Amino acid sequence: MDHLVFEVGTALVLVAIGSIIANKLKFSIIPFLIILGMLVGPHAPHFGIIDLRFIESNDIIQFLGRIGVLFLLFYLGLEFSVGKLAKSGKNIVVGGSIYVAINFILGLAYGFIAGMPWMETLIIAGLLSVSSSAIVAKVLVDLKRTANPETELILGIILFDDIFLALFLTTMSGVLLAGSTSALGIITSVLISVGYMLLFFIIARKGAPLLNKWLNIKSDEIFIIVIFAILFFVAGFSETLHVAEAIGALLLGLVFSETEHRDRIEHLVVPFRDFFGAVFFFSFGLSIDPSTLADAIWLALGAAFVTIIGNFVAGMISGRKAGLSHKASTSIGLTIMARGEFSIIVANLGITAGLNSILTPFTALYVLILAIIGPVMTKESKTIYKYLNKVFKWTKEKEKKKIEVPEG
Template identity: 75%
Template structure:
């Protein structure tokens, strides 16, 4: 037991060092932690008392990673709001719809191109369709673009994408985890998943007064115990209905998003989200055999190229439809292509459902490259636009809005 705790402590120190390095380089910690996990694990050497294989502690690290997923999705649910989407207007609905449909349809075609079975194709399409909210938000803040004319549309499209993710995971949970063997049983599993999701939507809209009373707890200690206990209970209960535990966490966050305590909960959750979320990315890398990455190399590179082109086109369409300049529209396309936590969650759902093993190395390569390339393309969007403008000769409308970088 003592050695196992030492192994966990060693893993946490490695995560801390990788996070500090990422912070020094002002870059997303996601690729650093995935690569770190891949470099240690089953193929790592033992140096003195330090065993970087993490054999004894692997199950604990994996469990802590699962907690990280719950906090990531719970926080996403807190940020999510149907009311926000309705108030944002038709431009966001149009942009989000174009973005999701373009990525998902091309993802389906790409999966079939490689001869994958239907469920694997759907998971691939889902992976290609979800941006990283964390990376996109961080890049906008780091590059000081929160006041740009296109930023509201970017955040709205990300919100729309999050809604798609919730529906997609609910449906795929019913298909993959429901254990259905016939068309009728499959439809029943999917219906249960969607019904479960709609129940939480209803609670979020109609049950807010009751939730406000229940959570009217002055003691921060008792408040956090009540919220977190409920989070883990609902996530676990969701699994008994064959709905992914992550979706249970997201839906619980959604139910609390409209309460008067949502900001208080967000403030309490953020440190846990960041800490356990970091362990999640590390544990994901820990489960990957670097020697197996070559099997998915060409498939991942093709998907990356497809994502870059598809996201840029979607951004241009969304921006121009909203009356933004070509430059602002290009910024949209170059900002929303980062992939991270949610792509891995979609991949893990497929893996949990017993789908093709290639999903793991494919998702690792796909996320690694786009978690690095996405922010770089956003940072250099000004220069990229100048090059593209010479080719396409876009004419800039004269509008008096702020359009940095």
């Protein structure tokens, strides 16, 4: 037991070091933790007396990572409410639909061209379609762009993308985890998943007064115990219906978002989300065999290129339809390009269901590339816009004002 505790403690120290380094460099912790996991996990390099494979308690770390997924999606549910989309406005709905449609269709086409089976193609299309809310939000704050005219639309597209993620994961978990092969079985699994989701929507809208009364607990200690007990129970129960446990967490978060206790829950959950979320990225790195990355490098590079083009086009169309300038529209496409936690969650669904093992190294490389390139391209969006403006001539140079010479 002491040895086990020491190994887990060592893993957490490494997670802490990676997080500190990322913070010092003002960069997302996601790529750092994934790479760190690869370097010290069961597939880590070893030669002679040097052996970096000192994280052997992979099962424990993986379990902590699963808890991280629950907290990530539970928090996402808290941030989203059924009424929020209704108030978000036409531009957000239109922009979000354009963004999801372009990326998902490109993902389907890419998976088909790459010769993937149709289930793997759907997973690839899904993970290509979901941006990283965490990275996008951090970049906007770090670059002090929260007051920019395009920021509201960016956040709206991210919100719409999160809703798509919930629908996609719910549908795919019904298909993959139920193990249905016939058309009738697949339709039944999807209907069960969608019905389960609709049940939570109804509870969110109609059950808030009762939940407000039940959760009116003065002690923070007892309050958080009750919230966590419900969270883990709902997540576990969801799996018995062949709905991914993460989706159960997301739907529960959505229910709590409609109560008057939302802010209190969010305040208490954030530290757990950050801690276990970091372990999740580290644990994903532990599952990757660096020797398999070469098999997926061209597939990942191609997907990253497709995503860059798709996001730029989607951002430009969404921004222009919302009446924003070409410069602001360029910024939209570059800002929402980063991929991270949600792409990994989508891939993990396919991996858990026993789909092609190439999904693991492919997703790792794909996320690493865009988690690094995305924030850099966002930071240099003005420079990129100036270059593109010279090519496409979106705006003409202002005429120089004539200097009037006063008469003598």
